[in-house]
Each structure stands twice: as structure tokens, then as C-alpha cells.
Amino acid sequence: xxxxxxxxxxxxxxxxxxxxxxxxxxxxxxxxxxxxxxxxxxxxxxxxxxxxxxxxxxxxxxxxxxxxxxxxxxxxxxxxxxxxxxxxxxxxxxxxxxxxxxxxxxxxxxxxxxxxxxxxxxxxxxxxxxxxxxxxxxxxxxxxxxxxxxxxxxxxxxxxxxxxxxxxxxxxxxxxxxxxxxxxxxxxxxxxxxxxxxxxxxxxxxxxxxxxxxxxxxxxxxxxxxxxxxxxxxxxxxxxxxxxxxxxxxxxxxxxxxxxxxxxxxxxxxxxxxxxxxxxxxxxxxxxxxxxxxxxxxxxxxxxxxx
Amino acid sequence: xxxxxxxxxxxxxxxxxxxxxxxxxxxxxxxxxxxxxxxxxxxxxxxxxxxxxxxxxxxxxxxxxxxxxxxxxxxxxxxxxxxxxxxxxxxxxxxxxxxx
Amino acid sequence: xxxxxxxxxxxxxxxxxxxxxxxxxxxxxxxxxxxxxxxxxxxxxxxxxxxxxxxxxxxxxxxxxxxxxxxxxxxxxxxxxxxxxxxxxxxxxxxxxxxx
Amino acid sequence: xxxxxxxxxxxxxxxxxxxxxxxxxxxxxxxxxxxxxxxxxxxxxxxxxxxxxxxxxxxxxxxxxxxxxxxxxxxxxxxxxxxxxxxxxxxxxxxxxxxxxxxxxxxxxxxxxxxxxxxxxxxxxxxxxxxxxxxxxxxxxxxxxxxxxxxxxxxxxxxxxxxxxxxxxxxxxxxxxxxxxxxxxxxxxxxxxxxxxxxxxxxxxxxxxxxxxxxxxxxxxxxxxxxxxxxxxxxxxxxxxxxxxxxxxxxxxxxxxxxxxxxxxxxxxxxxxxxxxxxxxxxxxxxxxxxxxxxxxxxxxxxxxxxxxxxxxxxxxxxxxxxxxxxxxxxxxxxxxxxxxxxxxxxxxxxxxxxxxxxxxxxxxxxxxxxxxxxxxxxxxxxxxxxxxxxxxxxxxxxxxxxxxxxxxxxxxxxxxxxxxxxxxxxxxxxxxxxxxxxxxxxxxxxxxxxxxxxxxxxxxxxxxxxxxxxxxxxxxxxxxxxxxx
Numbered sequence: 001x002x003x004x005x006x007x008x009x010x011x012x013x014x015x016x017x018x019x020x021x022x023x024x025x026x027x028x029x030x031x032x033x034x035x036x037x038x039x040x041x042x043x044x045x046x047x048x049x050x051x052x053x054x055x056x057x058x059x060x061x062x063x064x065x066x067x068x069x070x071x072x073x074x075x076x077x078x079x080x081x082x083x084x085x086x087x088x089x090x091x092x093x094x095x096x097x098x099x100x101x102x103x104x105x106x107x108x109x110x111x112x113x114x115x116x117x118x119x120x121x122x123x124x125x126x127x128x129x130x131x132x133x134x135x136x137x138x139x140x141x142x143x144x145x146x147x148x149x150x151x152x153x154x155x156x157x158x159x160x161x162x163x164x165x166x167x168x169x170x171x172x173x174x175x176x177x178x179x180x181x182x183x184x185x186x187x188x189x190x191x192x193x194x195x196x197x198x199x200x201x202x203x204x205x206x207x208x209x210x211x212x213x214x215x216x217x218x219x220x221x222x223x224x225x226x227x228x229x230x231x232x233x234x235x236x237x238x239x240x241x242x243x244x245x246x247x248x249x250x251x252x253x254x255x256x257x258x259x260x261x262x263x264x265x266x267x268x269x270x271x272x273x274x275x276x277x278x279x280x281x282x283x284x285x286x287x288x289x290x291x292x293x294x295x296x297x298x299x300x301x302x303x304x305x306x307x
Numbered sequence: 308x309x310x311x312x313x314x315x316x317x318x319x320x321x322x323x324x325x326x327x328x329x330x331x332x333x334x335x336x337x338x339x340x341x342x343x344x345x346x347x348x349x350x351x352x353x354x355x356x357x358x359x360x361x362x363x364x365x366x367x368x369x370x371x372x373x374x375x376x377x378x379x380x381x382x383x384x385x386x387x388x389x390x391x392x393x394x395x396x397x398x399x400x401x402x403x404x405x406x407x
Numbered sequence: 408x409x410x411x412x413x414x415x416x417x418x419x420x421x422x423x424x425x426x427x428x429x430x431x432x433x434x435x436x437x438x439x440x441x442x443x444x445x446x447x448x449x450x451x452x453x454x455x456x457x458x459x460x461x462x463x464x465x466x467x468x469x470x471x472x473x474x475x476x477x478x479x480x481x482x483x484x485x486x487x488x489x490x491x492x493x494x495x496x497x498x499x500x501x502x503x504x505x506x507x
Numbered sequence: 508x509x510x511x512x513x514x515x516x517x518x519x520x521x522x523x524x525x526x527x528x529x530x531x532x533x534x535x536x537x538x539x540x541x542x543x544x545x546x547x548x549x550x551x552x553x554x555x556x557x558x559x560x561x562x563x564x565x566x567x568x569x570x571x572x573x574x575x576x577x578x579x580x581x582x583x584x585x586x587x588x589x590x591x592x593x594x595x596x597x598x599x600x601x602x603x604x605x606x607x608x609x610x611x612x613x614x615x616x617x618x619x620x621x622x623x624x625x626x627x628x629x630x631x632x633x634x635x636x637x638x639x640x641x642x643x644x645x646x647x648x649x650x651x652x653x654x655x656x657x658x659x660x661x662x663x664x665x666x667x668x669x670x671x672x673x674x675x676x677x678x679x680x681x682x683x684x685x686x687x688x689x690x691x692x693x694x695x696x697x698x699x700x701x702x703x704x705x706x707x708x709x710x711x712x713x714x715x716x717x718x719x720x721x722x723x724x725x726x727x728x729x730x731x732x733x734x735x736x737x738x739x740x741x742x743x744x745x746x747x748x749x750x751x752x753x754x755x756x757x758x759x760x761x762x763x764x765x766x767x768x769x770x771x772x773x774x775x776x777x778x779x780x781x782x783x784x785x786x787x788x789x790x791x792x793x794x795x796x797x798x799x800x801x802x803x804x805x806x807x808x809x810x811x812x813x814x815x816x817x818x819x820x821x822x823x824x825x826x827x828x829x830x831x832x833x834x835x836x837x838x839x840x841x842x843x844x845x846x847x848x849x850x851x852x853x854x855x856x857x858x859x860x861x862x863x864x865x866x867x868x869x870x871x872x873x874x875x876x877x878x879x880x881x882x883x884x885x886x887x888x889x890x891x892x893x894x895x896x897x898x899x900x901x902x903x904x905x906x907x908x909x910x911x912x913x914x915x916x917x918x919x920x921x922x923x924x925x926x927x928x929x930x931x932x933x934x935x936x937x938x939x940x941x942x943x944x945x946x947x948x949x950x951x952x953x954x955x956x957x958x959x960x961x962x963x964x965x966x967x968x969x970x971x972x973x974x975x976x977x978x979x980x981x982x983x984x985x986x987x988x989x990x991x992x993x
Contacts (some may be wrong), residue, residue: 001313007477008320015327019391025329031330031339034379038350041368042320045357050364053354061347067380073386101708102681109704113692118574139574142567146628146640149522152529153621153644157651157669160614161662167610175385177394182497183384184394186377193483194374201367209364214371221375228381229394238532238613247526254523258515260568266515267568308415308467314447315422315460318429325433335442335506337499341449342436348453349429352460356422356425359467366476367450373483380491384498387505395498 009046013039021092026075026082030068037061052134054201058217066224067297127274129207136211137278141267145253148285151292152246159237162300173300177229187229194222202286206275212249214267214280216289223294237301242291249288253281302304309360316356324350340383395402413420414466421463428456443504450492457484510563514580514631516549517588521624527618536603542620543599546627554979561665563981564844565566572694573990581983583758584630586838586976587751590845592746593965595623595693600958601853602740605860611748614655615741622744629752631702633682635693635713635764638756639676642720645671649749652741653733664732665834669854671719671729672822673766679716685709696765706768714777715758724784727875733793734803742799746806751841754813762820762985763898777817782921784811796935798855798865802848803931805891808925809844813837815906815918824913825987832912834988835977836905842976843890843898844964850887854880857955861922861948867935872944879956881940886963889935890970892981893926898969898976 018037020029037060044053119131119139126134136144167244177183198218205211226232235242256277260268269277326349329342354369384395435448450504461481499505525559528535557563562581572578580588598619606615625645650672654665670707687692687693689703703709722730734746737754755767761769788808795801819833858873874881890897904923910919944988969976 001310001317003800005313005317005320008317012320012323012327015324019327019331027336028330028333028339031343031379032327034343035327035330035346038346038372041372042350042353042357045354045361046367047370048361050362050368053365053368054371057368058375060348061372062375062378068383069379069382069386072393073391077391098678098681098712098751102685102712105705105708106685106688109689111688112689112701112703115573122570122574138568139570140387140576140637142576142628143637143640145522145643146625146637149525149621149624149648150640150644152525153618153647153651156614156618156621157647157654159610160618160651160654160665162610164608164610167608167613171392173392175392176397178396181394181396182490182493183381186381186486189486190374190377193479197370197374209362209367213744217375218371221378225378225381238609241754243529247529248317251523251526254519254526258519261512261515263569266511266518266565269568311419312422312464315426318426318462322426322429322433325437329436329445333502335499337442337495338445338506339496341492343445344459344488344495345432345449345453348457348484348488351480352425352429352457354418355460355464357472358464361425363469363473366473368481369480370476370483373480373487376484377487377491380495384494387498387502388420395494395501 006046009039009043011212014289017281018118026072030065030072033068034061034065038062040285051130051214054209054214055217057213058221062221063217063224063293070297070299125274126272127269127271127278130209130211131206132209133205133211133278137281138269138274141253141257141269145250145257145267148250148253149287151289151296154248155246155296157294158296159300162237162302165301166301169301169303170236171295171301172227172234175228175230175234184229184231187226187231191222191226194218194225198222198286198290202282205282206279212285213289214247216286217293219286220293220297223290226295226296227294227298234298235295236280242295245286245291246295249281249285256281258268258305286294312360313355316353317355319349319352336383337386340380344376344380347372347379351376418463418466421459425456425459425463428452428459432456441497445495446499448493450488454488455484457481473489509552509582511565512576513556514550514563514565516545517553517625517627517744518578518631520545520549521620521627525617525620525624528620529613532609532613532683535612536956537598539599539616543592543596546623547596550585550589550592553580554589556984557582557585558978561671572633573692576637577694577696578631579983580631582980583799583984585982586842586979587630587755589753590842591626591748592625594744594845594849594962595619597853597958597962598740598743598851601743601856601955605740605856606957611655611738615738616656617890618648618651619741619744622652622733622749626748626752630755633695634847634888635686637693639680639758641682641776642679642752642756643676646676646720647754648748649733649745652745653737655738655741656736657738657772658736660732661736664736665897668729668733671726675716675719677716678719679713682709682712682714682716685712689829697757698764698765698972702767707767710765710768711755712761714757717753717757717760718780721750721757722807722810723780724787724807724811725780725788727784727788727810727872730807731800733802734806735797735799736962739799739852739859742802743849743852743856746803746852747845750806750810751845753811754810754841761817762987766825766987772820773819774800774818774821778819778836778918779813781811781814781817782918784808784814785921785925785928787979789925789932792932793935794817794930794968796867797865798858798870799852801936802851802855804928806848808928809840809848809891810924811842812840812902812906812922815910815922818915819906819909820988821916824909824915826989827913827946829909831911831981831988832905833909833982834984835980836902836909836981839898839905839969839973839976843902843969846962846966846969847890847899850883850959851891853885853959853962854887857951857959861951863945867939870936870939871942873939874944876948877951877956879953879960880951883956883963884936884940886967887959888929888937890963890966892929892933893922897967897971898968901970901973 009172201210202215432452661882792804816837890899893903
């Protein structure tokens with residue numbers, strides 16, 4: 001039965017991917033991309049990688065869909081011609097060749113088995129019980145620290161797209177909805193639930209799947225729903241409080257990492273304090289990830305008068 | 308039990324194949340969007356069915372999927388409003404002859 | 408051949424019924440003639456389907472936390488589907504191009 | 508411990524400074540200056556410590572490989588850390604005047620600090636995935652800087668850059684996956700200790716990805732529009748420093764992690780691509796009408812020089828004195844290119860401020876009005892052509908001598924051809940600058956003109972002080988390049 005399930009899931013995943021790149025029309029491609037994100041999240045569940053599935057569900061099926069649909073609409077309003085989203089034969093063959101070769105070699109060459117044993121032995125010293133969190137926030141904290149800053153760099157790149165005279169404007173398009181309408185009702189209903197779910201994912205991340213990234217993404221998503229209904233005012237890129245929110249997570253992470261120097265080594269989390277240190281980092285990181293992702297989706301500042 | 312749950316999950320996935328066809332075929336963008344919505348609901352169902360088999364934490368994935376199921380659709384209705392930032396309820400139906 | 412416990416039988420029956428609703432929803436999505444009736448088929452069918460699947464999985468749950476999550480998933484899916492159907496239908500009503 | 512603190516200053520310092528710049532807004536450049544001063548001191552401490560005790564190793568979080576990440580500041584790393592801090596400092600001095608508007612200021616200062624931090628992180632990392640993360644950060648900040656340029660051309664260049672770079676990242680990451688599958692570790696030294704049947708494909712994929720990021724011919728199409736379209740002080744960072752990160756990663760992969768997976772034919776292919784870059788970049792530079800485009804194509808060509816090293820250091824000559832010379836020559840070449848290329852781009856920045864254009868025709872006669880910067884440009888051009896006295900000359904001399912010693916004179920001749928091309932494409936801007944025409948310019952402070960001059964003099968000094976650079980590069984160099992008999 002497992003084989004049947006796997007076959008159907010893989011077929012769907014491939015179909016969604018091919019339809020997203022092989023068909024005509026940006027809108028259809030985008031919808032297939034959302035469907036693809038859902039199937040990939042399910043594949044991660046099937047593989048037991050719940051942490052990744054959570055991230056994929058929130059990013060792949062959630063935020064990216066919103067971002068791409070907005071882009072499609074913007075292109076249309078700008079009068080851009082509907083260019084064919086048709087991957088050329090050569091890149092398609094090249095991609096298939098690379099994927100095929102990688103798969104073939106990976107199946108043929110015996111695997112070295114990863115680092116499960118080492119991670120299991122070190123887990124009691126890491127301060128948390130979820131091995132994924134131990135890897136992300138302790139064993140390989142330097143990677144995660146850099147990754148959290150990568151998000152910020154991406155936001156800077158998005159903001160760089162604004163024109164000089166637009167820097168005074170709030171980010172994103174001017175969002176509004178009918179007062180008391182369905183959209184506004186939804187925007188009042190979902191965020192409280194989403195905040196509970198997001199906070200739960202962060203809090204639970206120490207012992208079970210979840211964590212700052214997953215929780216932060218959910219918080220960003222429900223925040224965006226509120227923003228889409230015009231319930232929250234969008235910030236300007238030079239807003240001090242928002243910049244503090246963007247910087248807080250990486251800053252706390254950096255300071256905690258540097259404080260390790262006093263405790264015996266860079267990015268060192270002594271076992272007795274590790275849990276407190278990691279949770280502190282995660283709380284601030286969640287805030288920053290949520291703020292950064294939400295601002296990334298909203299885009300650069302835009303003038304309030306539409307052309 | 309495991310066998311049945313996996314079978315049921317595979318069967319739901321197969322019905323999603325039908326939704327894929329509707330996304331491909333359209334004809335309207337509303338059709339494509341609603342079919343994607345079905346893929347989302349189906350995905351929630353599959354994640355729930357996998358929970359007893361793989362890990363009960365799969366329910367958290369189902370929650371996130373369900374919570375954000377509406378997300379793409381909200382983006383869609385926003386994007387299809389006149390200024391790309393509004394809400395279809397703010398506008399009057401223009402040609403409602405078949406929609407009443 | 409061991410006897411199957413009652414909860415397992417119920418799970419199979421409920422999820423099986425849920426499957427039928429998913430199937431019905433997909434058939435509706437594929438066969439109904441216009442955008443609005445397709446919308447209608449979909450939201451009704453897949454929500455009942457999802458509800459039945461949720462009930463079936465709930466019988467396998469081991470803790471109250473799991474039960475609560477299953478309930479949350481279903482409620483979220485119901486709310487999302489209702490709101491989305493409303494919004495998309497409204498958008499299609501305002502702008503007939505979306506109907507194709 | 509001192510070394511660990513110095514490394515912490517160089518790794519965490521720029522990142523903290525970037526956050527500080529984001530919060531400080533108007534005071535961004537001050538925050539950046541403080542970080543640069545601290546960074547310069549840290550480089551001195553590291554350099555000194557390394558010469559006394561050898562490469563400095565830090566096991567982050569106390570874990571060590573394979574579970575954790577190991578950092579190591581060896582000669583190669585410290586050399587690039589030093590080059591980076593010098594170039595950053597010079598760019599700071601010019602950028603402080605150029606990025607005055609709120610948007611430019613608010614994006615440039617955090618981005619430049621992040622770029623510096625990412626570069627430092629890559630230079631000292633010994634972990635394939637950590638290198639990937641560092642490269643992502645570097646690329647995104649570089650893209651942000653390109654997007655800061657004016658006009659739709661800049662956005663198009665940034666978009667093209669992003670698409671190329673993402674493709675490179677994914678292909679590299681696929682290779683990393685294969686390595687982890689085969690070796691069960693991501694640590695460079697542990698990978699070198701074992702072997703896996705997946706090594707050849709993994710190395711091929713990672714090389715392809717990094718070749719895109721390094722703009723190695725024929726994957727260079729993104730570079731000229733990006734480097735020519737970015738604001739000039741940013742171009743200096745992009746051209747002088749950013750592609751070197753991918754190059755250092757390639758060197759670490761080919762000569763440190765997987766020396767056994769590289770047959771002579773593959774080494775020759777890398778050098779052949781380098782030769783292609785030298786010829787193509789040089790010929791294209793000859794045909795450009797705008798100074799910044801000439802400089803961008805010159806970067807394509809100069810990056811090609813770095814790859815000529817591959818068959819000289821690996822292959823038959825591995826472990827001989829010739830290999831050690833080719834190794835040191837190439838790295839000195841990379842340092843002197845960083846200094847000289849930053850110098851010429853900063854000249855371009857000053858001139859664009861003064862006359863509002865970088866067309867060769869508009870530069871005519873500028874040497875009368877801005878003699879210092881024009882002299883700096885000339886000095887830097889001498890180094891980029893590989894004429895004495897300069898780091899560029901020593902670099903080329905060492906690599907050419909190695910190619911003759913090892914019986915592979917063809918590669919040496921390619922370098923000579925590249926030098927002739929460089930002389931040809933630099934002749935045009937130089938001729939324009941020193942033409943007898945009355946220039947009309949806005950006044951530029953002399954002190955600003957001294958900034959590129961300092962860089963150009965540093966590039967020249969590398970030629971005179973090549974022995975310390977050579978000693979530095981021998982510290983922790985792979986056995987291939989240590990000049991010990993096989």
C-alpha cells in the first residue's frame with residue numbers, strides 16, 4: 001500500500017511541476033505552483049520530515065502563492081504581454097539529465113548513513129529534545145544565524161527596487177476591503193487562531209517538530225491576511241519600530257553567540273543554560289522572521305496614488 | 308489499519324488528479340482557483356490520514372495547510388479587483404445576468 | 408486472521424464514506440456546466456468528506472491533544488472553504504472574465 | 508583564544524554592524540567605520556597569530572566535525588580577509604559621499620556590511636553547507652547593490668544576476684547533497700580523508716554551480732551588466748571581492764577536499780575555460796564605449812587568470828616548487844586584482860560625480876582637472892596589465908615561470924596574450940584622460956582622489972613585498988602547493 005501511495009503522490013508532484021513550467025499562461029502556472037507546494041509538503045510528511053513539511057506548507061503553499069498571484073496581477077495591470085511560460089527544450093533536457101544522473105549515482109553509490117548516531121549522542125547536551133532544533137540552533141547554529149540574515153538581505157534587495165522619491169511611502173500597495181464584508185470578517189477571525197498556532201509551533205519546537213521559522217511563517221501569513229483586509233496600517237521602510245523588529249532576532253542570536261566566547265567558545269551553549277539560551281534566540285528570531293517575511297511579500301514601498 | 312489509511316490517502320490523491328485537470332482546463336480563472344482550493348482540502352485530508360501511520364505531528368501540518376488554505380484565494384480575489392488591492396464586495400456586479 | 412477492533416471498523420467506514428464525498432466533489436468539479444455550480448459542488452462535498460475523514464482519524468487518536476487538533480483542522484477547513492467560496496464567487500460575479 | 512576572538516570580530520562584527528546600520532539610518536556610515544576599524548585590527552591579530560602558530564582553527568559551539576562546523580584561518584583565508592578589509596575601507600571613504608539619499612544610504616550600508624560578513628564567513632569556513640549559506644548571503648547582498656543602480660537597466664541586470672545565481676546555488680547544493688550521501692559529512696578535511704563513488708559527479712555539479720557564481724567563461728553573461736550597472740562604489744566591491752568567494756570555494760574543493768577526484772584532463776578544462784575568459788573578456792573590453800563596461804569585461808578576463816593555475820598546481824607538477832609558485836602567484840594575482848580593480852572603479856565613481864558620465868569621449872582631458880585620480884588609474888592599470896612594479900606583475904611572473912618549469916608553456920603564453928589585451932583595452936581610457944582638451948568638471952576634494960591612489964599604491968606594493976605574501980600563503984597551504992617534493 002505504501003508503494004501505491006508513493007506512486008500516486010510522486011505522479012501528482014511531477015504533474016504539478018510539469019504543468020507549472022510547461023503550460024501557457026502565468027496564472028495557470030502559478031496555480032499549479034501552489035498545488036505543487038501542497039504535494040511537496042505531503043511528500044515531506046510521508047518521509048517523516050515534519051519540520052520541513054511545516055515550512056513547505058506555510059511557504060510553498062501559502063506565502064509564495066500570494067506573492068506570485070500578486071505579481072501576475074501587477075503585470076497585467078501594467079499591460080505586460082502575457083508571455084508564454086514554456087520552458088525551452090534544452091533547459092528541460094539539461095535539468096532532466098542532471099536530475100537523472102544525480103538519482104542514478106545516489107542509488108548506485110552506497111550511502112554513508114548520515115550523522116544520526118553522532119546527533120543522538122550529543123542530543124542530551126544540546127538543551128532541547130527535538131534533534132532538528134538541536135542541529136539548527138546548536139550544532140549548526142552558525143548556518144541558522146547566517147540564514148536568518150539572508151532573509152534580511154533579501155528584504156534589502158527588494159527595498160532597493162523602490163525609486164528614491166518612493167522611500168517616504170508605506171510598503172506594498174494600498175490595501176483595502178469593504179467594511180463588514182466577508183474578507184474583513186475573515187481577517188478578524190483567522191489571525192487570533194493563527195497567532196495561537198504560530199506561538200505553539202515555536203514553543204513546541206524544542207521537543208517536537210516546529211520552531212522559529214515555521215512559527216514565524218504562520219505569524220507572517222496571518223498578519224498579511226489582516227493587512228490584506230486593510231485592518232493594519234502598512235509601515236514605511238524607515239519605520240524605527242519595524243526595523244527593530246527586523247533586527248531583533250539576528251541581533252539577539254549574534255549577541256548570544258558572542259557571549260559564548262566568555263563561556264568557553266564562539267557560539268557555545270553550555271548544557272545547563274542551552275535551553276534558556278536557545279528559547280530566547282527562538283522567541284526573538286520568530287518575531288524577526290515574521291516581520292521580514294511579511295514585508296518581503298508586501299514588496300517595496302509604493303506611491304499611494306495608483307497610475 | 309495502516310494499509311487502509313494509506314489506501315484512503317492514495318485514493319484522495321487520485322481525486323486530486325481530477326482537480327488538476329480542472330486547473331489545467333479552466334476555463335475561467337475562478338475555476339482554476341477553486342480547483343486549487345480542492346487540492347488544498349485534499350492535502351489536509353491526506354495529512355490527517357498519514358498522522359496515525361507516520362507521525363501524529365502530521366496534524367500540525369494539516370493545521371497549517373488548513374489555516375493557509377484560504378491564502379492563495381484571498382490573493383486571487385485581491386488581485387482581480389480593479390486596483391489590485393481591493394475586495395470584490397466593494398464593487399457592484401457589472402454583468403450579472405447569469406449570476407443572479 | 409485476527410478480528411478487527413470496533414474503532415478500526417468505524418474508522419474504515421467513516422473514512423470510506425469520506426472518500427466517496429471527495430470523489431463526488433471531484434466529479435462535480437469536472438462535470439458541472441458552469442463556474443458557479445462547480446463552486447457549489449466543491450465546497451459542500453469536500454467539507455463533508457473532510458469531516459468524515461477527520462472523524463475516522465479521530466477514532467485512532469491516542470491523546471486529547473490529537474483530538475483537539477483534528478477538530479481544529481476541520482473547523483479551519485470549513486471556515487476557509489466557506490469564506491473562499493464566497494469571495495471567489497463574488498469576484499467571478501463582478502468580473503465575468505474570471506468565469507471564462 | 509585570541510585568534511578565536513579575532514575571528515569572532517570578523518564574522519559577527521560585520522553582521523552586527525549591518526543591523527546597527529539598519530537601525531542607525533543617518534549614522535549608518537559611522538557604524539560601518541567602527542566595524543571596519545575593529546575588523547582591521549582583527550586581521551592584524553590573525554595574521555600575526557598565524558605566522559607564529561600556524562593556521563587558527565575554531566570548532567564552533569565546541570562540537571567540531573562532523574556534527575558541528577569548523578572554521579580555519581589559513582594563509583589563503585587571511586590574505587583574502589586582509590584584502591577585503593582594505594577594499595572595504597577604501598569603498599567606505601568614497602561611498603560616504605556617494606550614498607547620501609535616504610534610500611541609497613539605508614540599503615547600501617547594511618548591504619555592504621552583510622557583504623563583508625558573508626565574504627569573511629566563506630573565507631574561513633571548512634563546511635560545504637556553511638559555505639553554501641555564506642554564498643547565498645553574499646549573492647543576495649550583491650544583488651541588492653546592483654538593484655540600487657539607477658534606471659530600468661539596473662533592475663534588469665539585478666534580475667538576470669539573481670536568476671543566474673539561483674541556478675548556480677541549486678546546482679552547487681545538489682553536489683553537496685551527493686557528498687553528504689557518499690561521505691556522511693560536510694567537513695572538507697573529512698571528505699578528503701575518504702572516497703565515494705559519487706565524488707566525480709558531486710565535484711562536477713559543485714564546480715558548475717560555483718563557475719556560475721564566479722562568472723567563469725562561458726557562465727559570465729550576468730557579470731558585465733551587473734557590475735557596470737551598479738553604483739560605482741558598489742561596483743568596486745562587486746568586481747574586486749565577490750567573485751573571489753566562488754574562486755576560493757573552488758580551490759578548496761579541487762585541491763583540499765577532493766584532490767583525488769580531479770583527473771589531469773579536468774584540470775586542463777578549467778584552465779581552458781580560464782583562457783577563454785581571458786581572450787573573450789579582453790576582446791569584449793576593447794569594444795566598449797563606457798569606462799565601467801570596459802572595467803566589467805576586464806574583470807571577466809582577470810578572473811580567467813585565476814584558473815590557469817589548476818593544471819599547474821594539480822596534475823603532474825603537484826608538490827613541486829613549480830606548483831608552489833603557481834599557487835602563490837595566482838593568489839597574489841587575486842589580491843592585487845582586488846586592490847587594483849577597486850581602485851579603478853573608485854576612480855570611475857569620482858569621475859562620474861565630477862562630469863556625470865563614464866563615456867570615454869566625455870573623459871577627455873580629465874587628467875588636468877583630476878591628476879591624482881588619473882595617476883591612480885594609471886598605476887592600477889599597470890598592475891592589471893601585469894607590468895612591473897606591481898602585484899599583477901609578480902603574479903604573472905610566478906605563474907608563467909611555473910608553466911615553463913613544468914613543461915606546460917602554453918598556459919604561460921595565454922597569460923602573456925592576456926597582458927597584451929589588457930594593455931590594449933586600458934590604452935583607450937588612458938589616452939582619453941591624458942588628451943589635451945580643457946575639461947569641465949565639478950570640484951572633487953583631493954582627499955577623495957587620494958583613496959583610489961592608496962589602493963593603487965597598495966597593488967604596486969604587493970609587487971615589492973611579494974615575499975611576505977608568499978610566506979603567508981604557504982601557511983596551511985595544501986600539500987600540493989607547499990613546494991615539498993612528492
